[in-house]
Amino acid sequence: xxxxxxxxxxxxxxxxxxxxxxxxxxxxxxxxxxxxxxxxxxxxxxxxxxxxxxxxxxxxxxxxxxxxxxxxxxxxxxxxxxxxxxxxxxxxxxxxxxxxxxxxxxxxxxxxxxxxxxxxxxxxxxxxxxxxxxxxxxxxxxxxxxxxxxxxxxxxxxxxxxxxxxxxxxxxxxxxxxxxxxxxxxxxxxxxxxxxxxxxxxxxxxxxxxxxxxxxxxxxxxxxxxxxxxxxxxxxxxxxxxxxxxxxxxxxxxxxxxxxxxxxxxxxxxxxxxxx
Ligand SMILES: Nc1ncnc2c1ncn2[C@@H]1O[C@H](COP(=O)(O)OP(=O)(O)O)[C@@H](O)[C@H]1O
Ligand SMILES: [Mg+2]
Numbered sequence: 475x476x477x478x479x480x481x482x483x484x485x486x487x488x489x490x491x492x493x494x495x496x497x498x499x500x501x502x503x504x505x506x507x508x509x510x511x512x513x514x515x516x517x518x519x520x521x522x523x524x525x526x527x528x529x530x531x532x533x534x535x536x537x538x539x540x541x542x543x544x545x546x547x548x549x550x551x552x553x554x555x556x557x558x559x560x561x562x563x564x565x566x567x568x569x570x571x572x573x574x575x576x577x578x579x580x581x582x583x584x585x586x587x588x589x590x591x592x593x594x595x596x597x598x599x600x601x602x603x604x605x606x607x608x609x610x611x612x613x614x615x616x617x618x619x620x621x622x623x624x625x626x627x628x629x630x631x632x633x634x635x636x637x638x639x640x641x642x643x644x645x646x647x648x649x650x651x652x653x654x655x656x657x658x659x660x661x662x663x664x665x666x667x668x669x670x671x672x673x674x675x676x677x678x679x680x681x682x683x684x685x686x687x688x689x690x691x692x693x694x695x696x697x698x699x700x701x702x703x704x705x706x707x708x709x710x711x712x713x714x715x716x717x718x719x720x721x722x723x724x725x726x727x728x729x730x731x732x733x734x735x736x737x738x739x740x741x742x743x744x745x746x747x748x749x750x
Contacts, residue, residue, distance in 0.1 A: 476547070477646045477678050478532060478565065480507040483541035485527055485702075501527050502538070502702045509646060514672060514679040516693025518686055520725060524702040525682045529650045532680065533567055563593050566639040570651035572631035576623050582609065582634045583619040589641045608637040612667060629660035633667070640671060646678045653688055665691045686725055698722045712741075 485502040501524045509515055519525050530536050532543060534550050543550045545561045553561060566589075569575045576585050586605045590596060596604065606616055612633040623631055632652065639647050649668070653661040669692055672679060683689050689696060696714060698706035700721035708714055717723075 475511050476508045477511055477545070478509045478680075479544040479547070480505060480528070480532060481542045481544065482506060483528065483531060483538045483543075485524075485531060485536075485538050500702060502531070505541070505699075505702070505704055507532075507697070507704070509678050509680055511645070511678055512672075512676050513694045514681055514692055516689035516696045517680060517682045517699060518684070518689055518696060518722070518725060519699035520684055520721065523699045523721075525684075525699055526650055528699070529567070529648050529680065529682055532648060533565060534561070559593075563589075563642050564645040565648070566642070566644040566646070567648045567650065568632070568635050568639050568652040570654050572628060572635045572655075573623055575635055576631070578623050581620050581622055582614070582626070582637075585623075585634055586637045586641055589638060593642055604641070605637075608641055609634075611640070611671070612637045613663075627660075629656050629664060632656065632664055636664075636667065636671070640675065640677070643675060644677060646680065648680045648682070650682045651684070652681070654683065654685065661688065662691070668692060684725070685729060687729055698725075 483502050483505040484500070486498050486500045488496040488498055490497050505524075505528060507515075507528070517525055517528070527536075531538050534543060537551070545553065545557075545565070548557065550558070550561060580588075583602070583605050586608050587601050590601050590604055605619065609615065609618055614630065614633055614637070618626070618630070618634075623634075626634065636652075652668075653664050656664060665688065668679070671677065679692070681689060681692055690711065693711060696706075696708050696711060697704050698717065698719060698721060700719065705719045706717045706722055708716065
């Protein structure tokens with residue numbers, strides 16, 4: 475069963491000059507993507523390949539020029555208000571930069587309470603209990619409730635954003651470079667947390683990253699995007715040795731020394747990453 479499906483998505487932007495001299499830039503070309511319940515789909519691609527644009531279209535933050543986003547098989551743009559509310563509630567996002575994703579004047583309590591206040595009719599006391607539980611779940615404590623964003627480290631604030639994303643127990647979370655701004659050790663801790671939450675809650679993830687090491691840690695399936703197209707797909711992380719596209723090999727070699735073989739062996743890569 476697919477939570478979300480993107481069918482033949484095209485997206486282009488116009489840039490430069492005045493009308494007539496504007497250049498049309500095709501950012502996504504015929505992208506098909508199906509997100510099955512309970513899986514973590516890794517979307518790998520270098521900067522500028524169109525990953526975030528695809529994420530925004532999946533979230534219905536902007537429309538595609540052609541193609542359709544389906545939520546449980548129904549076109550998102552023609553959902554009734556009731557079903558659209560269900561979509562909004564069940565499809566959440568965590569962005570790369572936690573400081574830019576929160577209201578700087580809100581405390582952690584207010585940040586995490588916001589979705590609960592928008593979607594559930596709880597008393598103030600019930601909301602407080604839920605926020606407390608959520609912060610505990612992401613490894614923070616009651617003493618963090620009253621802190622403002624600037625009083626947290628990047629990793630801690632990303633935990634607050636994750637608590638906000640899971641507050642409504644969504645079906646799908648889109649994580650766009652969600653650990654890319656963090657130090658390696660903090661990245662590993664957040665990835666462990668996300669993997670644990672996925673197991674406990676059964677949430678589906680679309681995990682977008684330019685870093686194969688991150689996706690090797692968390693993804694169940696891998697897609698490779700290059701210049702707005704999906705150029706490689708594997709249903710299991712054990713099958714990456716079938717990937718031969720130059721864009722994939724380049725991304726691997728950008729984080730790891732060239733391997734002594736033409737086609738990378740994913741198990742070997744995993745071992746090397748674990749050893750670091
Ligand atoms: N709102 C926009 N207006 C114009 N161009 C955009 C816009 N958003 C993205 N682009 C362009 O689309 C391309 C893909 O961007 P993006 O989806 O952010 O890639 P990625 O997330 O893989 O780095 C880039 O060339 C970027 O400049
Ligand atoms: Mg991006």
